[in-house]
Amino acid sequence: LxxxxxxxxxxxxxxxxxxxxxxxxxxxxxxxxxxxxxxxxxxxxxxxxxxxxxxxxxxxxxxxxxxxxxxxxxxxxxxxxxxxxxxxxxxxxxEDPDEHNENFVTIFEEIKLALSEKIKLSKTIFHTNFRKKEVRFAKKNLRSVMLNLITNAIKFSAPHRIPEITIKTELKDGLILLTVKDNGLGISKDQIENVFKKYQRVNETVEGTGIGLYLTQKIVNAAGGKIEVACNEGKGCTFKIYFLA
Structure with missing residues (x-):
């Protein structure tokens, strides 16, 4: 022994x-x-x-x-x-992120202002329901997460329909859940596993560096959260980000 x-x-x-x-x-x-x-x-x-x-x-x-x-x-x-x-x-x-109580609505409005030209040209429609208003997070990181998801939703919109993006927040199972859903091109089943990989582009017809969602996952994971995605090819994607409450 x-x-x-x-x-x-x-x-x-x-x-x-x-x-x-x-x-x-x-x-x-x-x-x-x-x-x-x-x-x-x-x-x-x-x-x-x-x-x-x-x-x-x-x-x-x-x-x-x-x-x-x-x-x-x-x-x-x-x-x-x-x-x-x-x-x-x-x-x-x-980095050691500088975390404070950040307001989802404030960040969203800032992003809408920054993307106003893209939103106008694409005629994107937003549906929002911020039931949980705040999260303790680094402001620039929260902005980066939301900006990446919203930008992707506009970028990968379907050509034959007006882009619609639904954003909601809620408290679920002791965590803060941010959901971003779109009606865009979606992602095929064989590509879904590559969504968060560095330099992987799941749609070669759209310009990009293939690092945005990798970066988003890094930010969320580093703060103790997690990110999930569910997609229907041709119908759109739903991203769920779980933050510590």
């Missing part, structure tokens, strides 16, 4: 050492991602400036050249978005 206990103690010590090592490696990787995303900003901004300068200096009339310039500018824009998303991921992994 003594020998077994000693062996168990040794195994536990090795496990603790391995966990500490993994935490250190994970921290180093997060710091690298955060630093690299910032270091890449300067060169991509230089490329963007040079493209703009070149475009202004040249009298471009050739349709093929104009098309190439458009593709280059689009590539730069996409790369900037990816860098920005990487910086957000690195920040979430390493």
């Amino acid at each position: 003594d020998t077994s206990n000693k062996n168990l103690d040794i195994s536990n010590q090795k496990l603790d050492t391995s966990n500490i090592s993994l935490l250190r490696i994970n921290g180093d990787l997060n710091n690298f991602v955060f630093s690299a995303s910032h270091d890449l900003n300067a060169p991509i901004l230089n490329i963007e400036s040079l493209l703009g300068l070149l475009n202004s200096k040249l009298d471009i009339k050739d349709a093929e050249v104009i098309k190439l310039f458009g593709l280059m500018n689009k590539a730069v824009t996409n790369f900037k978005s990816t860098i920005s998303d990487l910086a957000k991921v690195g920040a979430i992994e390493s």
Whole structure:
């Protein structure tokens, strides 16, 4: 018995050492991602400036050249978005969030204002029922979660119908539940498992970096919550986010 206990103690010590090592490696990787995303900003901004300068200096009339310039500018824009998303991921992994009681309605109104042009162009209709008004959460993180879900709902709207987004909050089983439901394109059953994976795009016909929902899940999980999704292809998706009450 003594020998077994000693062996168990040794195994536990090795496990603790391995966990500490993994935490250190994970921290180093997060710091690298955060630093690299910032270091890449300067060169991509230089490329963007040079493209703009070149475009202004040249009298471009050739349709093929104009098309190439458009593709280059689009590539730069996409790369900037990816860098920005990487910086957000690195920040979430390493930061100690400043949590306060935040109001869902206030955050929603701020997002509507920020997306006013997209909402107007898409003719998006909102249905809201904020039965639970507040949650203890970092404001910028709550805004990021709601913004990602609402932006996705508009982006992946079905072309043959007006986008409708239903947002509601309630207290359920001792947790605060935020539900965001849309009537958009939905996601196929074989793609549903990829929804929260980094750089995975479940619909190749719509532009994106494939990191928004990964980022959303990271934020929610880091705060002790969880996120679920249910989709019907061609009918829309329902996202449920559970926050600690």
